[in-house]
Amino acid sequence: MSTAHRTEDGTHAPHAAVPPALRARLHDDPGLGTGNFLDRVRAVHPAADRPFVWAVPSGGGPEAAQAWSLDRITAARDALAAWYHGAGVSKGVPVAVQMGDGFGYFLHFLALSSLGAVPALVNGGMPAAVAADYIRRTGAAGVVADTPRLEALRAAGLRAGPGMFLQEAGALPLERSPGDRLPGVFPYPHADTDPVMLCHTSGTTGAPKAATFAHRQFFLGKRERLVSFPAPEDGNRLLSALPQSHSAGISYLMTATLLGLPTMVLSDPGGPSAVAAMRAFAPTVVAAFPQTWVDLAGTDLDGAADRVHTWINTGDSAHEAHVRALVRYGRRPEGGGFRPGSRFIDGLGSSEMGMALFRKVSDPETDDYGRCVGVPIGVVEEVAVLDGDGRPVEDGRPGRLGVRTPTVTPGYWNDSGRTALSSFSGYWLTGDVVYRDTDGRIYHLDRVPDVVHTADGPVFSLPLEEVVLSEPGVADCAVVAVPDPGTGAMAPYAVVRPAEGAEPPADLLGALNARLEAAGLARLRGASAVRSEEDFPLGPTGKVLKRRLRERFADALGGPVGSPA
Structure with a gap:
């Protein structure tokens, strides 16, 4: 990794931090949302030319990470948007993107949403036959994929034709050419309910479903991070081992952009890749899905996790054994100094919830486990535990989890029937079986099909x-x-x-x-x-x-x- 991106002691300094006063101004901007956050923050940023993201390429290590500034991200966004515009992509048109997991997903998400189009990000590990079926069900007007995945999609029966283009991702430009054209209105000015992305569910209980994300709905959780997330001026650095095709990966990159937070983005979320990045980047915050914690919990992290004060989990809740193994490492700020051990923020969420809606913080002193996922966060309006007929059950009894919150997906793309079946009396039914204790804490027991x-x-x-x-x-x-x-x-x-x-x-x-x-x-x-x-x-x-x-x-x-x- 280039020493130009490091201070004398070898750490990544927050050269591109958004100053606290500007973050507060963005936080109070009622028009700020998913579709315009990049341009809004760039318009006020005092150091838009300085890198804050280091993206590890697929198959490479942290020494090969590419540096990205706001200016470079915006230039790549515009170049890709011009190509998509030339291919006939416009407002409301879904386009599928599948590649080796990494920062490229974020660039295509920005480019397509800047046109008012709807990026349908497809995990690179999804089997080709499943991915091809999912893409067809979204009604995608085109597919952009890296070479091996494009070939696999073709072998699975996906064909170019009227209303469907297939394009190799590596051939697309990341810099503008003189003849490039963008729409007369650019970037597209999103209304609150305009769709900005499709995120597929995990497919663990059946065919993956396409959850819709909207301009305002998806941004609700990001707004509060402008004032509550670990700040770059305090020496914080984020390592994202999240799948970048997932809404969670996009969400934390949006957060990093809004803060100017030094961030390393992995293409491979596995344990060895994460450990190598931790040793090179010295993060204070690590965000990942549960499978990464499985790998890290069985690894000696001395010398890799020394500066970590926070582990952030989302998606499924994490296992106690893995949490206990991780919080032994690192250090927590306390009274002007540090206390041994780190904290683990667990969040139960799903694509449909829009974000992790329950929060539990564990540290080395924690003994409150038992699959407790904590209490709902502030954006949640109401939580219910319901029986099979939709009646609330008393505390301590298991039932189906229902939530009322503005972060919930507007629905499944091209599947209004499934959307209608996924709610009851205004509650979104998450598909989880839980119980609530007398203190209001939620305990996760199972998924309904399991x-x-x-x-x-x-x-x-x-x-x-x-x-x-x-x-x-x-x-x-x-x-x-x-x-x-x-x-x-x-x-x-x-x-x-x-x-x-x-x-x-x-x-x-x-x-x-x-x-x-x-x-x-x-x-x-x-x-x-x-x-x-x-x-x-x-x-x-x-x-x-x-x-x-x-x-x-x-x-x-x-x-x-x-x-x-």
Whole structure:
């Protein structure tokens, strides 16, 4: 990495920080939103030519990171927008983008939204057949993808023709040419409800759905970060290991742009990539999805996480075992000095929620776990725990989570029927099973399709997984429902991924059930230790695909009742 981007002590200085007074002015600007934030901040920035983002290219390390300033980002945005305009893309037109995860998604998001078009960002790890089906369902007018993914999409049956262009991403310009043209009105002036992006769901329970994000709705969480997020003038630096095709990746890059916060963006969110970036960049804040924490929790982070004071998780809530492993590292500001250990901010959210709507902060002193995801953040108007008929249940009883908040998606793109079925009496039904305690804290028990319906009643998989992960040598696990030949119902079955170099106990099922009994939870009917990707499949965002695990282990209890699995 170029020493031009570093201070004498080797750290990245906040040369491009947006001054606090300007951040406060932006915060109070009622017209600021997703579609215009780049131009609004650039118009007032005193150092728009200085880099604040270092983007690690696909297949490269932090030493190959490219520096990006506001000026360079805007120039690339305009060059891409001119190309899209020339290709006939205009207001309201969806265009799909798929590539190796990285900063390129942000540039295409900016370019397409600046035309009033609707970028449909597709995770680079999504299988080609699934991606091609998703793109067709969005009605995309075109696809921009890197070479291997474009070839795979063509092999999956996606074809160019009237109303559909296919374009190799590497051939598109990042600098303007003299003959380039932009629309007469540019950038497009978004109204509050104008769509600015489509973000697909994880696809863990079926085909990925296209959640719509709007100019005002998507920006609601970013506005408060202008005054509440760790500030660059305090020496903060952000490492984003989030999937950049996801709304969360876009969200934190928007935050970095609004603050001028020194930020390193990874293309590979895996543990080795994240550790290398941490050693080179010395971040104070690390943002990622749960799968990155799985990798980091089993890694020695001495010398890599020394300056980290905050880990930020979004998407699915994180596991206690991984949180406890991470907060041992780093240092927290306290009384003009530092206290050993860091804090972990966990946030339960989804594409449809628009952002993480529940917040729980853990540190080395925390003993309040039990899959607690905390309390709703300020933007949430109301939270309900509902039974199957839509009636509120009393505290302590499980039910379906419903939220009323202006951050919720306006709906699923091209699927008004599914949108209508996803709400009840003004509550958005998140698809989660939770309970609320008497202090108003929410505890996450399961996703609705993942509940194990046994002969003795429902068993929720997430509390069982927390206990299974406390077994030494377990890196990750998933508890799924498999047919129980003895009862004709379903039974809980644990699929365990051992840590590297660790061997599971000879009686894995007995060891796990002993822990579950001590915790007062249901026993497992079987357990398997697996190491292959086929036996522990992950989706494109790193979530365990329980749907596939149910299929893979459907015959696991096929022998006589009580026989070992």
